[in-house]
Amino acid sequence: MKNNMNTLVVCSKEESNKLKQEIAVLTTEITIKYTADNYKDALQIINNSDDLDAILIDGTMPGENILNLLTNYKNEILLSRTIIIDNIKLDCYNLSASNYQIFNVIPKNYKINELIISLKEIKNKQEKYNFHKISIYDKVAEILKKLGIAPDKNGFHYLRKAIYECYLEPSLLTSITKEIYPMLAASFSKKESCIERSIRSAIETGWDRGNYEYSNELFSNCVDYYKTKPTNGEFIAIIVDKIMMEEGRTIY
Secondary structure, three states, X not given: OOOOEEEEEEOOHHHHHHHHHHHHHHOOOEEEEEEEOOHHHHHHHHHHOOOOOEEEEEOOOOOOOHHHHHOOOOOHHHHHHEEXXXXXXXXXXXXXOOOOOOOEEEOOOOOHHHHHHHHHHHHHHHHHHOOOOOOHHHHHHHHHHHOOOOOOOHHHHHHHHHXXXXXXXXXXXXXXXXXXXXXXXXXXXXXXXXXXXXXXXXXXXXXXXXXXXXXXXXXXXXXXXXXXXXOHHHHHHHHHHHHHHHOOOOOO
């Protein structure tokens, strides 16, 4: 795991500037990479960043609804990397609809060294338990390689990103053409038609040279291995479903 922790701080601008200075004096292991002074902007960062190691939120910001913020995380894993600054009991943040709980709640009158210890504990927990087992990106890459799709192909990277986004937001599985291709086109600065062709080519190449037994295991209930190949949408949906089933979740 990298040495620096990329951290999002959600509080007033004055408090975030003060916190940056205090942390910089005491440690170089924690980097406040993102800041937000309202929950709407915070949620945008949380749901669109792939590199968040820790999230620190002021739970007492006027006019803001902390529970609304927490229950709208796309990736519930990040709840386990979240520290709330508040003066209420931890049980109030144990979200019953989630398999993951807030890492910690600390009081408003916290000492900076205690906060740093809590942040480092998140890092230690990630290192000890390989938080999220292996990252979804790594898990997807492993599956694609088993299916004969090599990382030197553009389609490999487009597929990995598409599968990751659909894992976070399964409703996108019904909008591959309308939402996923435009999203990938913007991310990789390519035309949507190029994205679609590269994904199709990667799937066809993998289908012809990949691990037959593994492919048949994954797709046998949906595709006749000898007669046809999965469409781009079918391919993405089946891998998303596999990962979610392994985690005890369902797509819908």
